[in-house]
Amino acid sequence: MKIGELSRATGTNIETIRYYERIGLLPAPHRTAANYRSYCEPHRARLTFVRHSRDLGFTIDEIRSLLDLSDDPGRDCSEADRIASRHLEQVEDKIAQLTRLRDELTRIVGRCRGGVAADCRVIEALGDHRHCKSAH
Amino acid sequence: MKIGELSRATGTNIETIRYYERIGLLPAPHRTAANYRSYCEPHRARLTFVRHSRDLGFTIDEIRSLLDLSDDPGRDCSEADRIASRHLEQVEDKIAQLTRLRDELTRIVGRCRGGVAADCRVIEALGDHRHCKSAH
């Protein structure tokens, strides 16, 4: 499988595949006589793992740890669970933060009645945190 | 007011203040004989506006437009409203996306029963998108 095929098979940009190889997230594949990268099934599976983890918001470093774990089937699984749980917490924190932010924005946007900038409630609200109901 | 005081007054990193000046988001202040930056109240207000907007998730470019508007009090306010409304939409989209992601992660994390990596449901789930209930 050449890089273009792997790209289509996994929905990953070619540049991104090469980038993952460069940073050591994917192993360097064999090369053809013309120096083209030649991939096979385990490469595809690993890249799928990486992409899926990225889609779920894991950082490259977290994925590195998760890959290390899956490369070493005898190791204790609890670290994977710990990484995923911590990530879940971060996602929940982010949702909470964005929700506060949304409420604040909704309040601000709702106040605009048109008119000129001098009287604009949106601009006024941005300039003065005291208009806010909650921390953000 | 020297840069350190402005930093404390607005909760902004000194490096960030200089960065904002460099990219033209804040005007260059006067300098003392020793070439120190010397700020006054309008600078503080502007930086407060910028920080508050950043806290609400506006991009630097959006803030640039909002500042232009507030610098020109005769202009129509509707652009500020448009920028804020579009941003609100983006925040809502992001919340929806993170919520889907959280549900998927919750499902994955919940499946770990301990044991070794070879049997780990977390690692299995990351390797195969077909385990997922919804798009993400």
Place this chain on the structure above:
DNA sequence: GCTTGACCCCGTAGTTGCTACAGGGTGCAT
């Protein structure tokens, strides 16, 4: 008068996770 420490200056490079070139080589069909 000299040191100490807090503060300030500038310019550049690093961060994350890619993405986009520029400038070249390969392989196959027409």
Place this chain on the structure above:
DNA sequence: ATGCACCCTGTAGCAACTACGGGGTCAAGC
């Protein structure tokens, strides 16, 4: 032989900072 799709490398760009190296300034204390 000419066109085209595909591949290669290396480097630079993105957002919004943050950190660092190597220096200057200033007031207080000995």
